[in-house]
Amino acid sequence: MSDWTEKYRPTTLSEVRGNDKARDALNAWADTWDEHGEAVVIHGSPGVGKTSAAHALASDMGWPVLEMNASDARTKDEIERFAGRAAANTTLGSERQLIILDEADNLHQHKDRGGAAAMTRLVKGATQPVVLIANEYYDMSSGLRSACREIEFRDISARSIVPVLRDICRQEGVEFDEAVLKRIAEANRGDLRGAIKDMQAREKDGEIRAEGSEGERDRTENIFSFLDAVLKEQSAEEALQTAYAVDETPDDLLQWIEDKVPKVYEGDELADAYEHLANADVWLGRVRATQNYTYWRYATDNVAAGVAAVRQSDRGGWTRYGGAPYRSSRDATRDHIAERIATTAGVSTATARREIMPYLAAMTHHCRNRDLTVRMTARYDLDAEHVSFLTGSGKTTNKVQGIVEEARERTEAETVEHSEGAFAGGEFSETDDEGGDETGDESAGTLAAFGTNDSDDGTGADIDEATEDESSATERAEAAEEDDGQSGLSDFM
Known part of the structure; x- marks a missing residue:
């Protein structure tokens, strides 16, 4: 069965639903491009039709498309090679071509590799119309934003989504209940692509089934039931079914489990759980890179079934999980640690985050192996906040503070030991016996x-x-x- 989101992707701007004002602004930008020569950035939530609109515009204008996904090509060299291809293409003929740079907001994750600066230079120097596509406008660098005209695609209302679902059902010859389509539209909260995928997943024997549309669920209560199910009580299969019943995205489920798993698991269980969480992060990265949300199921498999499967014994009683993960501060800390590790280890920040950090966290959990934790702290030049993040210990505890101090002393001692005498003789700053000045x-x-x-x-x-x-x-x-x-x-x- 073909993917309905691809099969029914708009082929002209007039078919783009739910963002008439943005659609008209994009059309006007293209019609007058010869006059202003500016790039444009289209931004908005996933699934609202940004990429579809860009391709539909190219079809309307008769422009061939040269496309790059910034999630896959983030380095300065890769972007400059792409710019070279774009420039070479313009010499082959006089016609316009549309350059589409998707996932432009992901460049900030690799700022150390020069991608954002190279992209800004490409946009400013382009001799062809350029469309940048981003989910989070303010995750782009200020220089890149200032080089582009801005068009926002807003979330699509359920009222605009329902007619699209209805048209697809009719073209597919599938029976449907209008009330079910409305519930699907409302449940997807402005995400047209997600609504189409949801509807296709419910199609069976030529009918859209109504299961899973029992109404709104209590998010706060269910997320803690989900944590208990995965970390303490249920089998892998049962935990997976619970995950499907929780009104959270796989990204959210990963954040919750990653934040709370050290409160229940330890030792081998914790290390194995982090391996599954790392695998889930890989799948979610593919979702962001390809906008193919069928990969969500593999992320959920790892977050729920995978983490539950490594549990060596069931737990009872009540666990103080605390509140929701503080994503902004945690993500900033995690990214900073990943950059430190990447610089020292000679790997990408993504590899450091997904393949190294989980094992460091398991091996140094609660600083129980003090020498190992000291060596890690010294190796990557971590401070108390970073040690606390990786080990799960409080950053103000005497244990963490002592580890940070010992790591610094060790680093200083090794620096002097390997300095070949460069730091010998602290008397250089003193006045000599003959009265020479300092x-x-x-x-x-x-x-x-x-x-x-x-x-x-x-x-x-x-x-x-x-x-x-x-x-x-x-x-x-x-x-x-x-x-x-x-x-x-x-x-x-």
């Missing part, structure tokens, strides 16, 4: 530390010797790094 002595001491001084005869021998020492030190450091496995968890195994 500045002069400091300069002399600094020069001496690098193998030369004011009495150098000009042969450069001392400098050559220092260069040799530096080369030897570099070779030893590289050899030591090779022995350590050069990245990530191998430093602690």
Whole structure:
């Protein structure tokens, strides 16, 4: 069976539903592009028709499309290669082409790789019409936003979604109950694509079934029932069914389980649970990259069934889960840690977040292995907030503060040990016996530390010797790094 969202994707702007004002603004931008030459950014919630509108516009204007997804190509080099392709295409003919840059708001996640700056240069220097597509407008860099005209696509009302669902049913020859279509539209909260997928999932034997439309559920009560089901009580299959009954997206379920699992699981259970959560994050990344929401089921499988399956024994009693995860502050902390690990380990921030951080968290849980936690803290230059995040311990506790202090002492000691004497002789800043001024002595001491001084005869021998020492030190450091496995968890195994 073909995907109805693709089969019935609008082919002209006139078929785009629910955003007439934005649709007209996009059409006007294209009609007058030769006059202003600006790029445009279309932003709004997932499923409201942003990408469909861009392709429909290209069809109306007779423009071929050159498209790139920023979730897949985030680095400076990849974006510049794309810009080169776009420029090359313009030399092959005089006709216009539409350049579509999807998921533009995801560039900020890899700001260390120059993607956002390269994208801004591409937009400003483009000689062809450019459409950027984003879910979160303010997640784009200010420079990129200021280089583009803005058009917002708003959530589509249930009243506008129902006619679309009705038309699809009629074209497919599927029987339906109008009340069921209305409930599907209302449940998807402005997401037309989600409503179409929901309706197709309910189609069986030429009819749209009504199950799953029993009405609004209590979100707060159900999420805690879900936590108990997954972490304490139910089998993998039962936990998966509970997940389907909770009025939360897979992204939300992942946030809740990730935040609460250390309150119930420990040791091997916790490590195995984090593996399933990492897998769920991969699937959700594919959803963001492709806008293919069928991948949601695989994320939910890992979050619910996977985490429940690794539980070694059922738990009873009541658990103080606390409130909802503080996504903004937690995500900022997690991203900062991932960047530290990525820089040190020589991997991407995505790899650090999905493949390294969960294992570090399991191995250092509650700082029980103190030496390992100290080594991790020193290796990645973490502060109390970061150690607290990874280990699940309070950042103000004596244990965490002591670990951070010990890690700093260890780092300082190793720095001095491997400095080849560069920091020896703290007397360089003091006045010498002959009355030289502080500045002069400091300069002399600094020069001496690098193998030369004011009495150098000009042969450069001392400098050559220092260069040799530096080369030897570099070779030893590289050899030591090779022995350590050069990245990530191998430093602690």
